[in-house]
Amino acid sequence: LAREGGSGHGLALGAWGAAQATAAGLSIAIGGALRDVVNHVALSGAWGEALATNATGYSLVYHAEIALLFLTLVVLGPLVRLTPRGSISQSEGGRIGLAEFPS
Numbered sequence: 001l002a003r004e005g006g007s008g009h010g011l012a013l014g015a016w017g018a019a020q021a022t023a024a025g026l027s028i029a030i031g032g033a034l035r036d037v038v039n040h041v042a043l044s045g046a047w048g049e050a051l052a053t054n055a056t057g058y059s060l061v062y063h064a065e066i067a068l069l070f071l072t073l074v075v076l077g078p079l080v081r082l083t084p085r086g087s088i089s090q091s092e093g094g095r096i097g098l099a100e101f102p103s
Helices: 009-043 055-080
Strands: none
Touching: 009 055
8 A cells, every 4th residue: 555645544444344345255155054054964874874963054063164264275385485595684684673564
């Protein structure tokens, strides 16, 4: 955002909050629907007696969340790799401190 005038920061913050609220609501709805569908199938006995419990739906949702977290780490891996040599001057010690963060 442009620093001149300082306007627009609240709009960006509001858009970020709206995106987070939408993502949280969708994830809760998808997780709940997935749990309900899996529990319905599991409790009907389609997957055998061992999986005919209420915990089956929760287990599937938690395992799906863990898989998505690992997928996120794989996608973020290339973004956090070290910068090429020479991109940060050696006089700065090659480190980024609080002074380099935007205000």
